Amino acid sequence: MxxxxxxxxxxxxxxxxxxxxxxxxxxxxxxxxxxxxxxxxxxxxxxxxxxxxxxxxxxxxxxNTTPRNLPTAVLLQEDSDLGRSILKALQNTDYFRFTREVHSVAEFDDLLLSGKVLFGVEIPRGFERAVRRGDYPAMLVAADATDPVAAGSALSALSVVVQTALEHDLHAGDPASLPFEIRVHAR
Incomplete structure (x- = not known):
């Protein structure tokens, strides 16, 4: 070339x-x-x-994103029919397993912070009387935030389960709403 x-x-x-x-x-x-x-x-x-x-x-x-038998502590400051109905309804869901009944807020917080329980349910003193008067009291549910999948699944079923259980105890009011507030604290 x-x-x-x-x-x-x-x-x-x-x-x-x-x-x-x-x-x-x-x-x-x-x-x-x-x-x-x-x-x-x-x-x-x-x-x-x-x-x-x-x-x-x-x-x-x-x-499995559906948790079962999550260890739960109970702080029942009044022994009323309404409080026992709520706790029985929560226990019947198989989400919650009540392992401890505590008698003070400090003991309640210690169990959550130590990781011995994943949930805590606190029903305050005068809760049933306030519900019957229409005062819209608050029930505290404390959740361990280290397991968000378990906490989210259990908490999403909480209000529906409580509402269904209370249909027999509370005959008045709007059946679509709870007569009290469920306050959720993630710790």
Missing amino acids: SAINAIDNAGESREPRETGFGFWRRSYAMVVKEFIQLRRDRVSFAMIVMIPVMQLLLFGYAI
Whole structure:
């Protein structure tokens, strides 16, 4: 090749240009080649199919976002029918398992901070009388914030469960709303 031809052809490519589909053609050829290889190697094909299926089954059963029997402390400052109905309703949900009955707020806080319980339910003194008078009192539910999935699931069911349980005890009022406030504190 002469120097003149080299200068004339310097700006041109010597290979034929691809029209934009070259990438997809090469990718398709590679995928076809890999499937041909997989057809020859049955062990690799079985692993490619079975490992994700096994992971799906294992994690589907192992990762359960519905908590059960969460250890709960109770601070019942008055022994009333309404307070016992609320506690019985919470215990019947299988979300809460009452492990401790405490007699002071300090003991209540110590159990939550030490991690011995995940929830605490406090029904204050004069609660039933305030509900019957229509004063809209507050019931405290303290939740351990270190496990947000368990706390969220249990707390989402709380008001519905309490409302259902109180339909028998409280016959007056709007059935769609609670006659008291449930105050949730994450600690």
